Amino acid sequence: xxxxxxxxSNVVWHQSHVTRDMRETQAxxxxxxxxxxxxxxxxxxxxAHAVEQRLHAMGVRTYVIDGDxxxxxLCSDLGFSDADRVENIRRVAEVAGLFVQAGVLTLTAFxxxxxxxxxxxxxxxxxxxxxxxxxTPLEICEGRDVKGLYAKARAGEIPAxxxxxxxxxxxxxxxxxxPTGSEPIEASVDRVIAWLETHQWLRGxxx
Amino acid sequence: xxxxxxxxSNVVWHQSHVTRDMRETQAxxxxxxxxxxxxxxxxxxxxAHAVEQRLHAMGVRTYVIDGDxxxxxLCSDLGFSDADRVENIRRVAEVAGLFVQAGVLTLTAFxxxxxxxxxxxxxxxxxxxxxxxxxTPLEICEGRDVKGLYAKARAGEIPAxxxxxxxxxxxxxxxxxxPTGSEPIEASVDRVIAWLETHQWLRGxxx
Numbered sequence: 001x002x003x004x005x006x007x008x009s010n011v012v013w014h015q016s017h018v019t020r021d022m023r024e025t026q027a028x029x030x031x032x033x034x035x036x037x038x039x040x041x042x043x044x045x046x047x048a049h050a051v052e053q054r055l056h057a058m059g060v061r062t063y064v065i066d067g068d069x070x071x072x073x074l075c076s077d078l079g080f081s082d083a084d085r086v087e088n089i090r091r092v093a094e095v096a097g098l099f100v101q102a103g104v105l106t107l108t109a110f111x112x113x114x115x116x117x118x119x120x121x122x123x124x125x126x127x128x129x130x131x132x133x134x135x136t137p138l139e140i141c142e143g144r145d146v147k148g149l150y151a152k153a154r155a156g157e158i159p160a161x162x163x164x165x166x167x168x169x170x171x172x173x174x175x176x177x178x179p180t181g182s183e184p185i186e187a188s189v190d191r192v193i194a195w196l197e198t199h200q201w202l203r204g205x206x207x
Numbered sequence: 208x209x210x211x212x213x214x215x216s217n218v219v220w221h222q223s224h225v226t227r228d229m230r231e232t233q234a235x236x237x238x239x240x241x242x243x244x245x246x247x248x249x250x251x252x253x254x255a256h257a258v259e260q261r262l263h264a265m266g267v268r269t270y271v272i273d274g275d276x277x278x279x280x281l282c283s284d285l286g287f288s289d290a291d292r293v294e295n296i297r298r299v300a301e302v303a304g305l306f307v308q309a310g311v312l313t314l315t316a317f318x319x320x321x322x323x324x325x326x327x328x329x330x331x332x333x334x335x336x337x338x339x340x341x342x343t344p345l346e347i348c349e350g351r352d353v354k355g356l357y358a359k360a361r362a363g364e365i366p367a368x369x370x371x372x373x374x375x376x377x378x379x380x381x382x383x384x385x386p387t388g389s390e391p392i393e394a395s396v397d398r399v400i401a402w403l404e405t406h407q408w409l410r411g412x413x414x
Contacts, residue, residue, distance in 0.1 A: 017256055017259075017260075017271075018256070018259050018260055018263045018269060018271075022263065023263075023268075023269075023270075026263065026266070026268075049224055049225070052224075052225050053224075053225055056225045056229065056230070056233065059233070061230075061233075061268065061309075061310075062225060062230075062309075063230075063305070063308070063309035064224075064225075065305070069305060069308070070305075073301045073304065073305075074298060074301040074302060074305070077294075087284075091281060091298075094280045094281040095281060095302055095305065097280065098270070098272070098276060098277075098280075098281070098302065098306075099305075099306075099309065101270070101276070102268075102269075102270035102306065102309075102311060103268075104309060104311075
């Protein structure tokens with residue numbers, strides 16, 4: 001027993017942890033979540049990836065969580081019912097929270113049309129949550145219709161399509177509002193980076 | 208329309224991505240998943256955190272995914288039925304895969320008693336999967352019984368407890384086998400770090 005106790009003290013009792021704070025110090029910047037929201041075709045994913053590219057070039061640790069990398073993996077068991085969409089957003093927020101703990105400046109790109117769901121993400125992530133509203137008017141998104149989804153929605157082929165047959169509840173207090181429908185993408189990237197710099201996320205100064 | 212097309216080309220067509228390869232180059236090491244498996248009380252979580260601490264001190268980007276940070280969050284909708292345990296491990300593997308894409312050397316600490324589940328994680332993660340078998344004999348784990356779980360399991364108070372009333376299927380081809388029951392933790396940490404160095408995970412040399 002004495003032998004086991006000694007081993008136990010070696011293996012179990014000296015638990016120590018690398019903390020978020022230690023990871024942020026190593027990274028030289030604050031972690032957080034840039035939560036891009038907006039209509040289909042508003043430019044969320046494109047802007048998120050363009051912002052990421054700029055941040056990466058600045059030496060920032062980044063990762064974009066979007067439909068491409070969760071719908072076929074983590075959330076492959078989920079469909080597009082209301083309950084499944086809520087669960088999808090919940091898991092994304094939870095995973096984003098893990099990335100924040102890991103010291104990563106995380107970017108998420110989901111329509112996330114309902115205020116309640118975004119409020120849940122904000123509650124979960126607290127001061128780490130930065131809402132970025134990609135404010136492209138519906139007529140421009142529909143004019144682009146990159147994936148042909150608006151045409152299908154108008155034809156009644158897609159039920160509950162955001163902006164057409166299901167509401168998009170625009171943010172009322174987004175940290176960053178980007179007129180993604182009326183400026184070049186580089187100007188939109190500048191806007192997001194400027195906000196991060198003004199709010200001291202990129203200099204290793206925390207909270 | 209011409210106007211919209213121009214905006215569209217600004218916002219949608221120039222999509223570019225920061226890749227895993229770019230993140231690994233920035234980090235200066237390869238990403239991957241150290242998947243710690245073993246009985247309850249074998250020292251998985253303690254060893255994972257001790258390895259993380261050493262790696263962090265070496266400048267490596269790390270994160271430990273364990274029960275503490277997923278059971279109350281991402282997997283809070285799951286219980287301990289067979290199906291829920293499988294789903295828990297599936298989600299952990301999926302999230303670990305996202306962390307790998309983000310350039311993080313990720314450590315997971317779950318009993319993960321079934322070969323089939325670990326095989327699924329290995330299939331999902333491919334060459335990024337490094338199985339670490341914490342090979343502490345049952346009698347030592349039960350002798351420690353840090354959380355008092357073995358006593359409860361023996362008393363029949365916990366159904367399907369691994370090692371007592373549910374099997375632990377030991378790995379047959381683990382990349383790293385650690386005699387966590389019979390050496391000081393620093394020796395176990397050395398073992399894992401040595402494996403990573405021998406297999407060139409820590410020098411920015413990839414694959």
